[in-house]
Amino acid sequence: MRYKFVILVFLLFWGGMIARLYHVSIKSNFYYEGLAKDNIERKRFIKPVRGEISDINGNLLAMxxxxxxxxxxxxxxxxxxxxxxxxxxxxxxxxxxxxxxxxxxxxxxxxxxxxxxxxxxxxxxxxxxxxxxxxxxxxxxxxxxxxxxxxYPYGKYAAHIVGYTGRSNKKENLKDPVVNEVGKVGKSGLERYYNKVLEGDLGYVVSKVTATNKAIEVLEKVPPKDNKNIQLNVDINLQKMIYERFKESKEVGVAIVMRTNGEIVSAVSYPSYDPNLFVGGISTKDWRALQDNLAHPFTNKFIHGTYPPGSTIKMGMALAFSKSLAGVLDTPEHCGGYITLGKSKHKFRCWASWGHGTVRLRRAIRESCDVYFYNKSLKVGIDAMAKHLRSFGLGVKTGVDLPREYNGVIPDKAWKMKRYKQAWYMGETVISAIGQGYDLVTPLQVARYTALLATSKLVTPRMAKVIDDNVTHPT
Structure with a gap:
């Protein structure tokens, strides 16, 4: 018994010695070999040149x-x-x-x-x-x-489309190795949306160095992948012309020119700002001037501005009626200048206080008769109306290739309960039917919805036409 115990102790001792010898002589060799390699080799990254952005005619918008x-x-x-x-x-x-x-x-x-x-x-x-x-x-x-x-050669004319670059922060550096090396990142507009394309890929040089960190031999060199350019559908000359018309009128506004396939030829948000102010870091004085301007030049109004659609919604509303209740558009409505609901004396007025008389759909749209839509909405209900209006692209993101697009609001009963913890009233259905009340849409949603009315296709708006030599196709 003692003999077996001695043998067991002997085997355990030498087994541990052999395991330790393996770890020191073989396994640790890889670790120390890595350390030695780090001491004799240095890797230096080569920054790529950021891609340029041009308009449909080749005019440089970002260089x-x-x-x-x-x-x-x-x-x-x-x-x-x-x-x-x-x-x-x-x-x-x-x-x-x-x-x-x-x-x-x-x-x-x-x-x-x-x-x-x-x-x-x-x-x-x-x-x-x-x-x-x-x-x-x-x-x-x-x-x-x-x-x-x-x-940005065209400055304020294309600021809300192109956007700008600025110094990166710690969070942005951690997310992207290229940004970490370059120290710049797209902050808004296409510069932000297509940052991964425009920034390119890092190159690097691996060199053998001396103890004083002096390079004595290049072991490996990989060039950066840069100049990944983007060409837009936008025509900057048209963009400038529309902007100047706004300037002459001294009115704040938005104008969008979009082909029925979704290609955006021009999108002006007036007034605008000079993106070159942000490239090296904007001064406190310039930033305060932008923030204090009541016309909000820093706001991209065609995707960040939400407004009541008003009578522009009536064509879509008629479609929503027809899809919700068969035959509802076949009967005319009588417009006496207003309607009342239940025992309430409140009058929901038509814009024509004298009334339109007997009105059918075509005339209701041509003359924008509010009462016609009031009455039809009460037959259909807000939930059915909202469901179809969203399917027409209102109150939902368009999918345009710009960052932080707003949804807007096409309300229904569930939305109001979630937002305000209140029940829905019939009077709210009535005013929603003419694009007022809680209804809020972006100008780009209206442009997309207009293309749907013209072609029966709900397209995705696109700014970019060619991305790094790859042509985009309308969807």
Whole structure:
């Protein structure tokens, strides 16, 4: 028995020794080999050039200006005279630069754990840098890199369509490795919606380096995939003409020109703003001016503005009546200028106070008789009306290739109970029948609905025609 126990202890001891030897000599080898590789190899990403956006005729709506950014060597202390001297040199060379801001940015990103050069100047235009480049590039504390800056040649005319790019935040950096390297991301409009296309794909260079981090050999190089361009259905000349007409009239408004297949030729939200203000970071003064403007130039009114559709809804309402109750449109209605409901003395008036007399559908639409639609709505009911109006594209997103589109509201009994915890009243059915009350739609929904009336097809509106050489097809 003792003999067996000794044998068991012996086997367990040497089994543990063999397992440990395997871990140290073989399995750990992969771990330490990885560490050694990290110590001799460095991977540097190559930023792609953001794709351009053009109109149907090839006019550039979003392009890239060529220039340079300036970076400073890390681990230069604030009290170090060398840091101050280098910053003073930059201010002497480019008087528009702000010394205080550069030092603040440097201090924010400088730490014992950061071994990368710190960007203190985002962009210097190409002509301005050419004369200064020989003097600055020889300084070991300065690094100059090629850089691009987004520019919108047509400014306010296409701002609500194209949108703009801006500095990325931490959340955006974590979600997208390209954004993390580039530091810029689409913030609104097509720039945001098609950001994944426009930003391209990172390239990289893997180099063998010395102990002092000096590259001695390129082991692998993969170029970036960039210049993924987008061409729109939009005609910028038509866009400008419509915008200027709004300007002459001094009226706030929206105008949409859309083909019946969904291709958007023009979409103007007036007034607008200059997207170039946001590219390098908008000033507090300019931001307040936009926010304090009662005409709301920053609001994209054709997808973010919701308005009562009014009498534009009447054609769709007639279709909803016919689909809800067979034969309901066959009988005429009498318009005496108003109707009342039950014992209430409240009058739901027609716009024609004298009344239209006996009215059938065609005349009701031609002369926009409110009473005709009042009476028909009471026969059909709000739930059936709402169901069909939504199927016509009202009160639902159109699916246009722009971000954050609003739904609007086509109400029914369930909607009101959920929203207000209240029952539905007959009087609310009556005013909904003429596009008022709770009814709210976007101008683009009305354009889509109009195309449905003309073609019997509910299309998806599209801004983009060609995306990275791939032609889009109307749906």
């Amino acid at each position: 890239n200006q060529i220039g340079f950014s300036i970076l400073l060597k890390p681990h230069l202390k604030q009290t170090n005279q060398k840091l101050i001297a280098v910053v003073d040199k930059l201010v002497e060379t480019f008087p528009d630069l702000n010394k205080t801001i550069m030092l603040k940015v440097y201090k924010k990103h400088n730490s014992p754990y950061n071994h990368k050069f710190i960007k203190v100047v985002d962009f210097i235009h190409y002509p301005n840098m050419m004369g200064a480049y020989p003097k600055l590039s020889i300084l070991p504390e300065i690094k100059i890199e090629a850089e691009t800056k987004r520019y």
